[in-house]
Amino acid sequence: MAGGRTGRHAVEAVWRIESARIVGTLARVTRDFALAEDLAQEALAEALVTWPREGVPRNPAGWLLTVGRRRAIDAYRRRAARDERYAALARDLGEGGVAAGDTGSAPVTAAEDADLLWDPDRVDDDVLALMFIACHPTLSREASVALTLRVVGGLGSDEIARAFLVPTATVQARITRAKKTLAAARVPFAVPSAEDRRERLGSVLSVLYLVFTEGSSATSGSEWIRQDLAREAIRLARILARLVPDEPETHGLLALFELTAARFPARVREDGEPVLLEQQDRRRWDRTAIRRGRAALARATRVGRGLGAYGIQAAIAECHAVAPSVEETNWERIVLLYEALGRLAPSPIVELNRAVAISMSQGPAAALPIVENPVVVGRLAGSHLLPSVRGELLTRLGRTDEARREFALAVRLCGNERERDLLERKLAALG
Template sequence: MARRRGEAAREKRVAAGLEAFVDPTDALRAAAVPRRIEALWRIEGPRIVAALARVTGDIGFAEDMAQEAVADALVQWPADGVPRKPAAWLTAVAKRKAIDAWRRAERLDVRYRQLAREAPADVVVDWDPVPDDVLRLVFTACHPVLAREAQIALTLRVVGGLSTGEIARLFVVPVATVQQRIVRAKKTLAAAKVPFEVPEPTEWGPRLAGVLRVIYLMFTEGYAATSGDQWIRPDVAAEALRLGRVLERLVPREPEAHALVALMEFQASRFAARTHADGTPILLADQDRSRWDRGQIERGREALARADAFGRGRGSYGLQAAIAQCHSVAPHVDDTDWPQIVLLYDALSRLAPSPVVELNRAVAVSMATGPATALAITDHLVAQGLLRGSYLLPSVRGGLLARLGRSAEARAEFAAAAALAGNTRERELLLRRAAAV
């Protein structure tokens, strides 16, 4: 009898457990957790890795431990609920995993004791982000022991949180190439025992160009996402701008640091006008310029003035900032000083030649002198086999052909661009443009 009562009670508990498990509210809440973890990692991931790298001294190891903590969160949080301080939870778990890894390897006792003191096994530390930690991570990853391409790929992956596919699209190279660069970069930093620190000012020179480039590309991804279903990634752009401002204060006599901040301020000033409420993109010519952030534009003008005050001539970021300023001060697209923009692109193409610069120059030429001359520029890019695999070239060609009345060719170019676009919103926009020709 007692056994039957026990079995009945056990069956009741099992039934109750199953009932709770299939509760629609709980199921929906659990399903939302992975999306929340993804958003958390996108925002706080660089700081978590930076905090771990500061105490472990190894960027690759720090990222591995952080990813293991995220894997634990994906298992535990749907069942137990999201912690009150989720970033602190991930940091503490990752530090404990580092302790376990060192213990298993029976090495680095000194580091183990230091880490154990900072994160006791029974205490979840408060999350206290140190902004310079992220910049320190950028400087470490941009160590001259690495090739420039490896520096940038590693930093965009670890600091920017970009996937290897997104980085590959930024550089227009195969994903496998980016993956190999990142793996080799981590191994090289570990073998060279590169310290996790901002170097002395005398050592900034060899790293500064890489640091500026990383921040620039992070902002570029935030301004126009290469993948996903959002045209803009404001969190990535905001982090790039924050890093740029910190760097500007760190190297106040570096004109290009001020110029890069100016460029980002000008570009970010348009964010509110670049999409509809549903996320649909709005092209520059169609934007409501009253929604542009005038305060941010003024900050951009001040930063560019600081760069120009050194009297050394404008570098790559200074020229791009000057182009962005031309757009920012024009009350309407028809009032834009397109001849001046063409001159600035001419200078930029000589100073920092690239297919993307030449493509942007073609757009400016089309507005200043007409689409026929610009189409000849894009034809040259096609003949050279440049930007193959990128949606940018067929997208621009589609617009030029449409303005020339060559509708069938324009539709074909827009369709080709849509097929190459990795971003859902960009693809939809290109298909709409094809249909509207």
């Protein structure tokens, strides 16, 4: 029994680490993304049966790739045999057709068979191509997220479903539709050309940002932080930063993730209750993650001609990371950074955060007009964030009745159980 558990755990660990390279290698040599993902899943299923029974092989990733290679060869042979039967039938019917042995796609030769073996020199390009395909512009954002976590992150459909609180069948349907869409669009398995890469890279970065954001501040469910989801986004961002080292925003995004995740140990109590920034024990912040984040931010500065949207957000996170306390935080710099971010990537959330920073540097009265701006109010209708911030500002201004109404609205709109409990406590504190 113990050996069976060991074998299964080994399969899960190897798959999480190596799945992207395996799928990428199979996709490159088969030139069929959907087929490659299916072959890799078949290899995974075989490992789940074989490894617990016969032990973990010396080269686990090579074993999985070899099984996928054999399944690919079998598929080619079945296709060749089928096409030969079709050709024979066409000749019998006097309709010409495909000549015997002409498979429509070349049969697997010895050289091609050798190419299916693990090729470490091309692995990086394979994984990079896989990321760009999973985040292809033809796919919906939901499909890109599911496909990225499945084929690049190595997560199963059940894991993705639990992370985003949707049925497993929904995740599976999204992945299936995504693969069909890519096949219909005849998306090639290749890293985009240099001129297309910058535009396409934005899709990859935004998908990773979405995954991390949902992990670091869950919009629904009973957990305030979904660490597994956030950690997966960090892992993928590290891969991307290595694969595309000359793009400043890859380092900016990684810096943002590292600096934000550094506060995770202090953001939640042992019972799962949220801890707000002003109440966090900063001694519990992960100093190693802060050093990694600051190093990534420095790389983003060196590589680019100024920080992009992710880099600016990382710079804001750095201000928090290096401050000894909330009171000693450089709020004036944070306000300037949010103003720069608002010009580069305007959004109502940026305005909301700018309002919070202004309230800390200049007082709540200076921030209130921002959260009462009709544009901000209109675009954040239905979100609990706006009444939450407005409730805080009104509380600090002594306008208790108005603050109570705002917090009551925030409670009704909030989808996360832990955050809703926090808002209810704030409402109760107002009497």
